[in-house]
Amino acid sequence: MASVRSDLTPSPWGVTAIKILVAGGFGAGKTTLVGAVSEIRPLRTEEQLSELGRPVDDIAGVEGKRTTTVAMDFGRIDLRPGLALYLFGTPGQDRFWFVWDELAQGSLGALVLADTRRLADCFPSVDFFEQRGIPFVVAVNCFEGTEVFAPDDVRAALDLDRTVPVLLCDARRREDGKELLIRLVEHAAATRRAANRAAAN
Numbered sequence: 001m002a003s004v005r006s007d008l009t010p011s012p013w014g015v016t017a018i019k020i021l022v023a024g025g026f027g028a029g030k031t032t033l034v035g036a037v038s039e040i041r042p043l044r045t046e047e048q049l050s051e052l053g054r055p056v057d058d059i060a061g062v063e064g065k066r067t068t069t070v071a072m073d074f075g076r077i078d079l080r081p082g083l084a085l086y087l088f089g090t091p092g093q094d095r096f097w098f099v100w101d102e103l104a105q106g107s108l109g110a111l112v113l114a115d116t117r118r119l120a121d122c123f124p125s126v127d128f129f130e131q132r133g134i135p136f137v138v139a140v141n142c143f144e145g146t147e148v149f150a151p152d153d154v155r156a157a158l159d160l161d162r163t164v165p166v167l168l169c170d171a172r173r174r175e176d177g178k179e180l181l182i183r184l185v186e187h188a189a190a191t192r193r194a195a196n197r198a199a200a201n
Contacts, residue, residue: 015082019106020184022073022089023128024113025121029141029171030089031073033113037177038075038087072103077181085181090125100128109135109188111180113171116140116149119157126158135188137165139180163191 022030035042073089088103104110110129114122122138129136138160142148149157151166160166165183169176 015084017084017086018108018185019086019088020181021103021107021110021134022087022113023100023110023122023125023136024090025115025118025125027118028113028115028121030113033111033139033141033169033171033177033180034073034075034087034089036172036174037077037181039078040076043072043074072099077178079178079181079185085185104128104132104134107134109137109184109191111184112136112138114138114140114154114158115143116154117143117146119154122158126160135184135191137167137180137184137187139167139169139171141171142168 022034024030072091073087075087075089076084077087078084088107090100090103110125112122112125112129126136126138128134138154138158140149140151140154148168151168155162155164155166165187167180167183169180171177
């Protein structure tokens, strides 16, 4: 596994605490990923999908989904001694997007989970982080029985900058989630260093 390189300053307690968002469309696997990697019992704000929500919740492609996040998921993982990541999973439906601005405050970066069955659902997440200058990594959740696309094909479909990492994963696998988080922290740290160099010139 790759080592994490970070230029972040530790807290007085010797622990660097980093806030990470886990975003993406409805049913892309955000709650699953947070639960898979968290070393504490994750906090979840899931509610059952109901008949009342049927007109506004598009479940095409994810017909088996029975619950939805209505505020956030929360988990924590220590990537190494002295480096703790606090994971905040965002709600996927647009009617809950008012929560995103609050959750984004103070975040180092974001994982954007993509489901190729509903790829357009991750466009709002990509736009949100691009507009706010928040570094992000796109993680394509490879669901069983679906076609697997090459990362470059996903990059082209989402019209991403070549510097944005696009990775394949299984959100249920802890090791996949940890590798995504490592890549995100490295990408965010490199982005910060590049911005500092540009500002100094």
